[in-house]
Amino acid sequence: MYGMVNKAVEAMVRSSYGDATWQTIRQQAEVSEALFVTMHQYPDDLTYRMIGAASEVLALPADEILREFGRFWTSYTAREGYRELLYLAGDHFVACLQHLDNLHARVGLSYPQLTPPAFFCTDITERSVCLHYLSERRGLAPMVVGLLHGLADLFSTAITVQQIASREMDADHDIFAITFEPHAAASA
Ligand code: 1DX
Numbered sequence: 001m002y003g004m005v006n007k008a009v010e011a012m013v014r015s016s017y018g019d020a021t022w023q024t025i026r027q028q029a030e031v032s033e034a035l036f037v038t039m040h041q042y043p044d045d046l047t048y049r050m051i052g053a054a055s056e057v058l059a060l061p062a063d064e065i066l067r068e069f070g071r072f073w074t075s076y077t078a079r080e081g082y083r084e085l086l087y088l089a090g091d092h093f094v095a096c097l098q099h100l101d102n103l104h105a106r107v108g109l110s111y112p113q114l115t116p117p118a119f120f121c122t123d124i125t126e127r128s129v130c131l132h133y134l135s136e137r138r139g140l141a142p143m144v145v146g147l148l149h150g151l152a153d154l155f156s157t158a159i160t161v162q163q164i165a166s167r168e169m170d171a172d173h174d175i176f177a178i179t180f181e182p183h184a185a186a187s188a
Contacts, residue, residue, distance in 0.1 A: 070146020
């Protein structure tokens with residue numbers, strides 16, 4: 001994955017737990033780089049090691065770290081210059097979900113080695129949507145739950161997320177059932 005992801009993991013740990021804890025996690029994960037370069041490619045294994053080490057050092061389940069990281073990612077990338085990209089689809093949470101593949105396609109134009117997941121929406125109602133998540137990477141469904149909460153924060157929408165199909169349970173792909181308050185429709 002691009003260094004931006006590892007930089008975000010580092011930023012999250014440092015801001016929530018401090019520099020000393022980050023150094024412990026960094027050593028435990030056997031990170032040899034003194035710093036991550038945003039646009040360099042790093043092996044996925046490095047990122048997984050950092051999450052695993054954070055889980056051990058902080059004595060928190062890896063799933064919880066991943067959820068926290070997903071939530072952190074949306075605000076981090078918004079700060080790093082990708083806010084407009086998140087809002088391109090409009091001001092509506094579901095519109096943003098439907099726009100995610102587009103967003104990744106645009107980032108991929110600048111960074112061709114991006115290996116983005118794919119998302120699509122089904123069962124859309126006034127107050128719910130099913131989000132399908134397909135990825136070449138394993139084990140990151142908890143991060144998607146955090147990403148969804150981070151997006152909902154950006155759109156000031158309160159959501160609940162329930163995973164209703166899981167690759168870990170032999171489903172073809174992960175599916176999340178999301179509920180939210182009805183979007184105030186723009187009246188003519
Ligand atoms: F719901 O792979 C909301 O490297 C969501 O299964 C989900 O393959 C927002 F400069 C710049 C760069 C860099 C910008 F090149 C990435 F470094 C990408 C910014 C997406 C904002 C995917 C990151 C692939 C790196 C992947 C979980 C889980 C997707 C991480 C979250 C908006 C992003 O992101 C999986 C890679 C960006 C960039 C966004 C992602 C790679 C997401 C979301 N992904 C790199």
